[in-house]
Amino acid sequence: MTSINQLFGSDLKVVNIGLSAFKQALDDAHAISVQVDWKPSMEVDPQLANRVKMFRPAIEKANAEVVKIILSGMPHLIGLERAIDVIPGIKSDMLLHAGPPITWDRMCGPMRGAMIGALLYERKAETFEEAERLAASGAITFSPCHEHASVGPMAGIISPSMPVFVLKNEAHGNFAYCTLNEGLGKVLRYGAYGETVIEKLRWMEGTLYPVLKKAVAKLGKIDLKNIIAQALHMGDEVHNRNRAATSIFYRTIAPAIVTTCDDPTVAAEVLEFINHNDHFFLNLSMPASKVTLDAARGVRNSSVLVVMARNGTDFGIQLSGTGDEWFTGPADVPDALFFPGYTRADANPDIGDSAITETNGLGGFAIAAAPAIVQFVGGSSDDAIRYTQQMYEITAGENNIYQIPYLNFRGTPTGIDAIKVVEKNILPFIDTGVAHKEPGVGQIGAGVLSAPAEPFQKAFAGLARRLTKK
Amino acid sequence: MIVAGQIRKGAYFDSVTLMRVGKEITALPGVIDAAVVMGTKSNKAILNSSGLLSARLDNASDTDLLVAVKGETETATQSALAAVDGLLKKMVNTTTKGSESRPTSLAGALNIIPDANLALISIAGRYAGDEAMRALENGLHVMLFSDNVSLEKEIALKKFAQKRGLLVMGPDCGTAIINGVPLAFANVVNRGNIGIVAAAGTGLQEVSCIISNAGAGISQAIGTGGRDVKQEVGGIMFLEGLKALAKHEPTRVILLVSKPPHKDVLRRIEKLAKTIRKPIVTSFVGASTHEDCPSTLEEAALIAVALSQGQPRDEVSTRLVARDKEILRIAKREAGKRKKNQKYVRGLFSGGTFCAEAQVLFKSLLTGVFSNAPVGNTKQLRDSLVSQKHSVIDLGEDEFTVGRPHPMIDYSLRNRRILVEADDPETAVILLDVVLGYGSHPDPAAELSSVVRQASRKVSVICSITGTNQDPQNRSRVEAALRRAGAIVMPSNAAACKLAAQIIQCLGRK
Numbered sequence: 005m006t007s008i009n010q011l012f013g014s015d016l017k018v019v020n021i022g023l024s025a026f027k028q029a030l031d032d033a034h035a036i037s038v039q040v041d042w043k044p045s046m047e048v049d050p051q052l053a054n055r056v057k058m059f060r061p062a063i064e065k066a067n068a069e070v071v072k073i074i075l076s077g078m079p080h081l082i083g084l085e086r087a088i089d090v091i092p093g094i095k096s097d098m099l100l101h102a103g104p105p106i107t108w109d110r111m112c113g114p115m116r117g118a119m120i121g122a123l124l125y126e127r128k129a130e131t132f133e134e135a136e137r138l139a140a141s142g143a144i145t146f147s148p149c150h151e152h153a154s155v156g157p158m159a160g161i162i163s164p165s166m167p168v169f170v171l172k173n174e175a176h177g178n179f180a181y182c183t184l185n186e187g188l189g190k191v192l193r194y195g196a197y198g199e200t201v202i203e204k205l206r207w208m209e210g211t212l213y214p215v216l217k218k219a220v221a222k223l224g225k226i227d228l229k230n231i232i233a234q235a236l237h238m239g240d241e242v243h244n245r246n247r248a249a250t251s252i253f254y255r256t257i258a259p260a261i262v263t264t265c266d267d268p269t270v271a272a273e274v275l276e277f278i279n280h281n282d283h284f285f286l287n288l289s290m291p292a293s294k295v296t297l298d299a300a301r302g303v304r305n306s307s308v309l310v311v312m313a314r315n316g317t318d319f320g321i322q323l324s325g326t327g328d329e330w331f332t333g334p335a336d337v338p339d340a341l342f343f344p345g346y347t348r349a350d351a352n353p354d355i356g357d358s359a360i361t362e363t364n365g366l367g368g369f370a371i372a373a374a375p376a377i378v379q380f381v382g383g384s385s386d387d388a389i390r391y392t393q394q395m396y397e398i399t400a401g402e403n404n405i406y407q408i409p410y411l412n413f414r415g416t417p418t419g420i421d422a423i424k425v426v427e428k429n430i431l432p433f434i435d436t437g438v439a440h441k442e443p444g445v446g447q448i449g450a451g452v453l454s455a456p457a458e459p460f461q462k463a464f465a466g467l468a469r470r471l472t473k474k
Numbered sequence: 475m476i477v478a479g480q481i482r483k484g485a486y487f488d489s490v491t492l493m494r495v496g497k498e499i500t501a502l503p504g505v506i507d508a509a510v511v512m513g514t515k516s517n518k519a520i521l522n523s524s525g526l527l528s529a530r531l532d533n534a535s536d537t538d539l540l541v542a543v544k545g546e547t548e549t550a551t552q553s554a555l556a557a558v559d560g561l562l563k564k565m566v567n568t569t570t571k572g573s574e575s576r577p578t579s580l581a582g583a584l585n586i587i588p589d590a591n592l593a594l595i596s597i598a599g600r601y602a603g604d605e606a607m608r609a610l611e612n613g614l615h616v617m618l619f620s621d622n623v624s625l626e627k628e629i630a631l632k633k634f635a636q637k638r639g640l641l642v643m644g645p646d647c648g649t650a651i652i653n654g655v656p657l658a659f660a661n662v663v664n665r666g667n668i669g670i671v672a673a674a675g676t677g678l679q680e681v682s683c684i685i686s687n688a689g690a691g692i693s694q695a696i697g698t699g700g701r702d703v704k705q706e707v708g709g710i711m712f713l714e715g716l717k718a719l720a721k722h723e724p725t726r727v728i729l730l731v732s733k734p735p736h737k738d739v740l741r742r743i744e745k746l747a748k749t750i751r752k753p754i755v756t757s758f759v760g761a762s763t764h765e766d767c768p769s770t771l772e773e774a775a776l777i778a779v780a781l782s783q784g785q786p787r788d789e790v791s792t793r794l795v796a797r798d799k800e801i802l803r804i805a806k807r808e809a810g811k812r813k814k815n816q817k818y819v820r821g822l823f824s825g826g827t828f829c830a831e832a833q834v835l836f837k838s839l840l841t842g843v844f845s846n847a848p849v850g851n852t853k854q855l856r857d858s859l860v861s862q863k864h865s866v867i868d869l870g871e872d873e874f875t876v877g878r879p880h881p882m883i884d885y886s887l888r889n890r891r892i893l894v895e896a897d898d899p900e901t902a903v904i905l906l907d908v909v910l911g912y913g914s915h916p917d918p919a920a921e922l923s924s925v926v927r928q929a930s931r932k933v934s935v936i937c938s939i940t941g942t943n944q945d946p947q948n949r950s951r952v953e954a955a956l957r958r959a960g961a962i963v964m965p966s967n968a969a970a971c972k973l974a975a976q977i978i979q980c981l982g983r984k
Contacts, residue, residue, distance in 0.1 A: 007639040007718070008615070008639065008640070008641045008714060008715070008717075008718035009718050009721050009722060010639075011591055011592065011615050011641065011652065011653075012652075012653065012694060012718065012722050014591055014653075015653070016591065016592060016652055016653045016655045017587050017589060017590040017591050017592070018590065018591075018592050018593070018594055018655075018657075019580060019583040019584070019587065019590045019592070019593045019594070019609070019614065020593075020594045020596075021580065021583075021593060021594065021595045021596070021597055021605055021609075022594070022595055022596030022597040022602075022619070022620070023596040023619070023658075023913075025912070025913060026594055026596060026619075026657070026658050026912070026913065028912065029655075029656050029657070029658075029660065029912035029913070030594075030655060030657075032662075032912075032946075033654065033655045033656060033662075035653075035655040036587060037587075038576075038577065038583045038586050038587050038590070039576055040576070040577050040578065040579060040580065040582070040583050041576045041577070041578045042578065042579070042597050042601075042605070043578060044597075044598070044601050078483070227535075230536075394578065396582070396585070397577065397578050397579055397581070397582045407487075413487070413491055427579075428578055428579050429578075430578055
């Protein structure tokens with residue numbers, strides 16, 4: 005039991021919520037105080053807000069459980085396989101894509117381009133026109149990667165013949181899958197479908213895949229959590245910067261490639277390919293996040309996100325406590341630095357499953373660990389630090405392994421809580437690549453954006469309706 | 475000698491952190507040697523040469539965290555192992571350069587100051603109540619500066635706080651001083667042994683400044699918000715504040731300031747006051763007070779000062795009687811400057827309590843007093859923008875403040891009105907309050923000088939200043955500037971009002 009007289013007997017320590025002028029008086033009087041940059045919460049149905057309030061202890065408990073699962077995740081790369089052989093639910097006439105479900109008529113340019121490229125690659129069509137007709141005909145099923153334990157960067161296309169990394173969450177036994185990163189330039193994931201794109205995909209299938217498969221088999225498994233943790237100490241946030249993680253991966257895999265590949269020229273070719281692609285590890289940091297978060301699905305009453313993904317048209321999220329339901333809203337165009345010759349007018353709205361890294365406490369949430377890319381967030385490392393700091397406000401926990409050196413190795417903000425997002429009106433911060441809105445052009449910049457509010461308001465309501473006592 | 479080791483699968487820390495943890499573990503009592511390292515080959519070799527490596531640790535992989543302790547006893551070894559987790563957590567959590575990121579919520583703020591004990595809330599009223607409740611739920615006392623918090627919410631907050639021994643100052647509490655720290659619109663006053671509970675914000679500022687300027691000081695000044703003493707709220711926090719001051723050892727004299735409380739609340743206050751052994755001075759502005767009750771905020775403040783210094787209270791009335799003679803002298807002089815048809819006083823107040831006090835003082839001295847916020851016998855103005863006869867206007871009323879800052883911050887509205895009143899040939903006196911302190915305009919003299927100069931050519935301009943020389947604006951500097959502009963500066967609102975009324979009376983006798 006506190007008392008007013010206890011207050012009189014202590015040093016005054018003030019939380020100033022509102023007018024910052026009052027903070028000045030407190031500073032002048034040498035009182036300890038902190039200023040709160042307060043914002044009203046997002047608009048939600050007050051009845052549902054009350055319901056959430058009523059259930060808060062149950063929600064907190066569920067979220068603690070989810071955070072525990074996320075923090076205990078042990079993502080390992082255990083092998084490489086062809087998509088059709090391992091990805092659950094994939095069919096020969098199915099193409100997987102990034103983000104929430106979408107139909108052909110609503111697909112953005114880069115995703116359409118990537119679909120056409122994938123059909124050419126799968127030899128289901130000979131020409132662009134034929135592929136486009138086929139895609140629009142309804143004969144091909146489009147399905148979100150996320151509904152098949154998979155993730156894909158940008159357009160995120162996974163077609164049946166593509167080789168994929170196979171990841172296992174050693175702590176919880178679940179698996180996740182992701183294609184191999186093609187590098188920069190004209191690539192399928194940005195909607196390019198020209199001959200060189202298809203040729204590279206075939207090289208990846210015919211050369212890269214078997215070489216890596218043998219090398220990984222020799223190593224048995226590779227602990228990706230450990231690599232990511234180290235990379236954060238080396239300036240990566242493993243979404244927009246993967247240089248350190250790729251380097252560590254290279255050091256890990258190189259001896260195994262050299263010893264398992266019969267042809268030294270081919271081994272060199274593969275090693276060069278990895279070496280020249282700073283984002284090679286992105287296609288491992290993403291499924292590492294996916295396999296970690298998938299284990300945390302289905303915890304009743306939990307408001308923690310297990311998916312945050314975009315298809316270039318819609319931005320969608322899924323909560324642990326709301327089953328397979330997607331909550332979506334229109335995707336925004338990122339604030340970006342553009343490559344010479346391009347402007348915001350050329351940019352496609354936000355696209356890709358790569359926001360799974362943010363969902364897992366990485367990417368934009370760990371931007372303070374990546375001073376080398378602060379140009380994307382306003383130019384100063386203070387900006388980056390502020391972004392990360394702010395994300396602690398909307399997460400249910402802090403990471404036990406992924407840390408920010410500059411913040412005295414504080415764990416990254418982990419486990420986005422949709423209720424906190426709505427109540428505090430702070431949106432998750434994502435740093436990301438930007439695709440040209442026309443298919444086939446490729447990446448035109450990189451930048452940052454906040455997730456749109458609408459999916460979170462819908463998810464808040466969706467969870468509120470679903471809350472149950474037992 | 476006991477050697478024990480642990481393996482933590484997949485726990486990754488940088489080597490510097492681990493070395494520091496290792497050093498701290500080694501320093502624990504009964505520990506001979508210790509190491510906390512990642513399970514790399516070279517680290518295992520180091521452990522081996524220190525006799526810390528067991529077969530189990532030797533089988534660990536690169537990505538495992540190894541903890542090895544060599545202790546004098548089993549207990550020392552085990553307790554050192556048990557300390558590792560806490561130390562790792564501490565290393566990781568000794569964040570953060572506080573100023574770098576501003577939290578956006580109470581919860582975020584509490585991460586930075588976990589033992590915060592007061593929330594000062596000034597966000598829009600429709601959100602402020604919920605935020606205040608959140609603060610109370612977290613065990614913080616609350617000062618709720620915001621207005622437009624519903625009565626139901628206020629009652630709920632105060633009942634909740636009362637049960638938990640917490641203070642809720644407000645809603646609509648403009649000022650308080652807790653432990654010497656000025657909160658919101660507060661003045662920089664001496665610390666001392668006079669404790670105040672006030673349900674009137676500018677009233678609290680006035681008495682605390684008068685006390686400080688008279689050489690005494692404030693122990694605590696608790697604001698409650700004006701509605702606290704209404705029947706519905708029942709004086710919950712007024713009474714709790716009074717109880718707390720009664721128990722507060724450094725408080726020797728208690729001063730209660732309010733507009734007239736509801737009679738039920740007044741009864742409760744009186745009943746509680748009877749149980750308190752410290753002297754209590756009350757100033758319920760406009761209440762039909764007992765004989766020995768001070769009639770003005772100033773008198774109440776000065777009585778509190780006298781009592782706090784062991785002087786008799788009669789001494790104060792002797793002094794004020796003497797000053798009334800001086801006021802009469804100035805009044806005669808000013809009346810001599812006025813023309814025949816100048817006969818009315820126009821009070822333009824930024825502080826609501828001052829407007830009320832003016833009406834109370836005018837009651838026995840003037841007839842035909844109008845106000846937009848009438849108390850007692852005062853009549854309601856037909857139009858708040860147009861003065862009738864003697865008019866006293868509270869410019870802090872909602873009708874003037876919707877969509878614009880409070881008149882203590884934004885002088886433009888009152889400055890225009892000053893010129894309008896000065897142009898009225900029937901105006902003899904313009905009466906102004908000037909409130910200093912945190913939150914108020916940083917340079918009121920600069921705002922007022924030009925209009926005062928113009929007005930004082932035609933009418934008597936009387937100002938009272940609420941503030942101290944320690945205030946950011948500096949009372950003496952403001953006073954000198956206003957005098958230079960032609961104003962008569964009085965030490966209190968009560969003195970200013972008396973002078974205004976005396977001038978009118980002198981004019982009536984002319």
